[in-house]
Amino acid sequence: MDISVVVPLYNEDESLPELVAWVDKVMVENNFSYEIVLVDDGSTDKSWQVITQLKETYATIKAVKFRRNYGKSAALNVAFEVTQGDVVITMDADLQDSPDEIPELYRRIKEEGYDIISGWKKKRYDPITKTIPTKLFNAATRKMSGIELNDFNCGLKAYRGDVVKTIEVYGEMHRYIPVIAKWAGFSKIGEQVVEHRARKYGTTKFGMSRFINGFLDLLSIFFVGKFGKRPMHFFGSLGVLSFVLGIIMAIYIMVEKQILIYNNHSYRNATDQPLFYLALVAIIVGSQMFLAGFIAELVGRNAPERNQYLIEKEII
Structure with a gap:
């Protein structure tokens, strides 16, 4: 037809x-x-x-x-x-x-x-x-x-x-x-x-x-x-990026505190700084996204169509 x-x-x-x-x-x-x-x-x-x-x-x-x-x-x-x-x-x-x-x-x-x-x-x-x-x-x-x-x-x-x-x-x-x-x-x-x-x-x-x-x-x-076949590449990448960003902010807060102490300057508690909470949120979100990617990979590996690919031509 x-x-x-x-x-x-x-x-x-x-x-x-x-x-x-x-x-x-x-x-x-x-x-x-x-x-x-x-x-x-x-x-x-x-x-x-x-x-x-x-x-x-x-x-x-x-x-x-x-x-x-x-x-x-x-x-x-x-x-x-x-x-x-x-x-x-x-x-x-x-x-x-x-x-x-x-x-x-x-x-x-x-x-x-x-x-x-x-x-x-x-x-x-x-x-x-x-x-x-x-x-x-x-x-x-x-x-x-x-x-x-x-x-x-x-x-x-x-x-x-x-x-x-x-x-x-x-x-x-x-x-x-x-x-x-x-x-x-x-x-x-x-x-x-x-x-x-x-x-x-x-x-x-x-x-x-x-x-x-x-x-x-x-x-x-x-x-x-x-x-679709590699969700860890998406969630994992964003998760690692967010986690590392949070760690960098946390390190910055600690280094700043030590410098102020060394120079006998007064300093605020870490929990009084907005940056502390941003760092905390970034670390938590990063961990969750990484875990989401890991779980998605496990689900994908057990999906029946995980190794189904479209083949246009074949010579056997």
């Missing part, structure tokens, strides 16, 4: 018929063999009824319905498990992504050898309250990941089939799939300017809380990807 089109949706009963018809038209015109995987993320409208009706007309539809709303990441992860296409295209159900972009995305994956092609909505039809935070998060993600993309959160993306079979998407990690893929060894990531259409039906399903959660998820990806 050439293409799997993955569409996560939540309360999009009005747009689904038009979207599916548009995708089918593009596929037929380009002679693609394809499937459409629709994941109903606990919709409370008539989305599932619409999907079942569409299935009667379009045999290429596969569908999953959640009992409740789990979020876009969960919908994508479930859809990735059932896809069979050589190339997987993800897109939103609100018609703001154009299916006409699919042939070029497919071509770049197949002919240019990319692992991922991420859409870039260069001209957006979103309010400024959404575009400014998005720009800030894109800049932060570029800096932390080293991936030069302008729009990490664009729903329109193309993947080689083995990429989506390898990665795991959870929480609200969907906006950072290129970062997850890079940590998994899929480093050939490109970008393509795509059309961003004004919303035709309904309203956006995302609130301001997604930006806070998104930042926390970015930190989580960065930490797990870099230190």
Whole structure:
């Protein structure tokens, strides 16, 4: 099968018929063999009824319905498990992504050898309250990941089939799939300017809380990807640094006291100095972080996946 089109949706009963018809038209015109995987993320409208009706007309539809709303990441992860296409295209159900972009995305994956092609909505039809935070998060993600993309959160993306079979998407990690893929060894990531259409039906399903959660998820990806198999390198390094800093401050207090005594000067008790408490806190925190790293290492050594690595090719 050439293409799997993955569409996560939540309360999009009005747009689904038009979207599916548009995708089918593009596929037929380009002679693609394809499937459409629709994941109903606990919709409370008539989305599932619409999907079942569409299935009667379009045999290429596969569908999953959640009992409740789990979020876009969960919908994508479930859809990735059932896809069979050589190339997987993800897109939103609100018609703001154009299916006409699919042939070029497919071509770049197949002919240019990319692992991922991420859409870039260069001209957006979103309010400024959404575009400014998005720009800030894109800049932060570029800096932390080293991936030069302008729009990490664009729903329109193309993947080689083995990429989506390898990665795991959870929480609200969907906006950072290129970062997850890079940590998994899929480093050939490109970008393509795509059309961003004004919303035709309904309203956006995302609130301001997604930006806070998104930042926390970015930190989580960065930490797990870099230190997931060697937590002692992170906690141990910070712990030793804090402990040594505390010891240096404690030594400074003692040396200062001895100098004052030697020169017959009056001196304050060590406990009267703020530096004493800073030294004490630094030593305690350093010890705790070192122990946290040590415990994390013990847990990691007993984890069943401790020696699981992604192998691209093998000759035996």
